[in-house]
Amino acid sequence: MIRSILPVLTVVAAIMVLWYGAAVWMNSAWTVQQAARAGQTVTSMDILRDTLAQDRPKLPAPHQVAAEFWDTTVAKKITSKRSLVYHGWITLSATLLGFAMGATLGVLLAVGIVHNKAMDMSVMPWAIASQTIPILAIAPMIIVVLNSVGISGLLPKALISTYLSFFPVVVGMVKGLRSPEAIQLDLMRTYNASGSQTLWKLRWPAAAPYLFTSMKVAVATALVGAIVGELPTGAVAGLGARLLTGSYYGQTIQIWSALFMAAALAAVLVMLVGVGERLVMSRMGERP
C-alpha cells in the first residue's frame, strides 16, 4: 500500500502540471483579446492570474473544478436542482435499473446460446451488430418511440443502459458457461445428469469469475448509456442534463464537475462489483 503511494502521487502531480499548463495556454487568447479591447497591456503575471480564474474558460483549472464540485455536492442540499448529488442519483437510478436488466438479459441469452444450437448460430451475430450501431444514433429513437407510447422518465434511459450493458455479459458468460473442462462434463455424463443439473452444478459456478469480470465492464457502460439517454430528451435532471445545459451556456466548469461526478460514480460502481466478486469467490473456496 505505502509503496504504491509514491508512484500514484507522481502521476497525479504530472497530470496537474499538464492541466494547469494547458489551462494557461488555452485560456490566454481570451485574456489577451479582452485586454486589447480595453486598450490595456498585460504582463505574464496578469495572464497567469486571469487564465486560472475566468468564468467561462475553454479549459477550467483544476482548483476551479474542485471548488464547483465541492459547492454542488457538499455545500448544496441534495434536494436542490443545482446539487450534483441530486443529478447523480437520477442518473444512477437509471444506470442500476438498466444494468440489472442488461445483466439478466445477458445471462439468459448466454444460457440459451450454450444450450441451443439455433440460438448459438443466430443470436451472437445480432448481438455484435447491435453494438456496432452508434448509441448516440439509436438513443433518440428509443426515447421518441417509447415516449409516443406513453413511456417516459426512468425506463427509456434504463433501456439504453440495458442495450449497452447486456453485451459484455453475453460474451463473458458464453465463455464462462463453456469453460468447464471435457472431463468435468464427461463426469456429469457418467452420472446421467440432466441439462439443468449440469448447468447449476457445473456450468454456472464455473462461470462465476467470468460473470463478475463482464459485470464490471457492463456496469460502467450502463452508466454511459444512462448519461447518453439524458442528452437527446432535453432532460432537466441527471448528469446528462447537467452536461447539456453546461454546453448550452458555455459553463465549462459545470461540465467538468459533472464529468468528474460521472467518473466517480463509475469508479464506485466497478468497485462495488469487485467487492461482490471477492465475497462470492471467497465463499466458493477460492485460493486467497
Added chain:
Amino acid sequence: MLSQEEIDGFMAPGLPETVIEAKDLQLVFQTGDGPVQALKDVSLQIGKGDFVSFIGPSGCGKTTFLRAIAGLEEPTGGQLRVNGMTPDDARRARAYGYVFQAAGLYPWRSIARNVSLPLEIMGYSRAEQQQRVKKVLQLVDLEGFARKYPWQLSGGMQQRASIARALAFDADILLMDEPFGALDEIVRDHLNEQLLQLWARTGKTIGFVTHSIPEAVYLSTRIVVMSPRPGRITDVIENPLPRERPLGIRDTPDFLAVAHRVREGLRMGHAYD
C-alpha cells in the same frame, strides 16, 4: 437387444457372472485426416469381481475401449454389453463409477461436497449423503479433509478424493483411466496398495487403464495387452499371483515372470509396424 439365451450363450458354464462383454467391437473416429480405426475386432469378457488392466502404448485404444464401456464413445460395429444392457442404458442406470486421468474435482466445492456431487444428482437424501460421504472418505483415508478445498490437497490426495467420489454411489463397476499416471512413483505405490485393499473390501469389478507394466501386474487378475494402428487386443494374460499382494511381491520371481510376459506381449504388438 440380445435375447437372454444369447447372453447366456456367451457365458461359459462355471465361470463367474459376466459383467462386461465385448464381441468384435469396432470403433472408427471420423477425423479431419479421414477415418481412424481406434478399435478393431475387440472381444473380451470381464467377470464379476475381476480386476482387469488394459495396457499398451498410446494410441492402442485402451482409453477409447474404457470410454466405450462407459457409454462416452459410440462403437461403430460389433456388440458391447454392460450388465446385459447397452453401455448407454448402463450409463443411465448408473452402473459404474468412472475415475479420470485428472482428479477433476470442482474447485468451488469442498472435498465432502465434491464426493456428494453424484449423490446430489442421483437424488439421495441429505442424511444419506452425509453418511455415505463419511464412509467413502474413510475408505480412502481422507476423513480429516472433508471441509478442505481441492487446492489445499496434494495431487495424490485429490485423486483419492476422486476415487471416493466414484465409490459414493452403489455402482458395482469401477472404470479407471490412468488414475495414477500423473503421480510420482512413491505416491503411486501407496495408492496401488490402497486400491487393492479397497477392491478386496468392496468386491467391485474394476477396469483399469495404465501404461505401467508393474502397476498392471501388481493390481490385476487379468492383463489385457493392446497394440495400436488399429487398436486391438494382442494378448490376455491370466495373472497367477495370489489375491493377497504385499508390495514386496514385486521382487518375487513369479511377479517378474508375469511382467516379462506382458513385456513380450507389448513387443509382439509392435512387431506389426
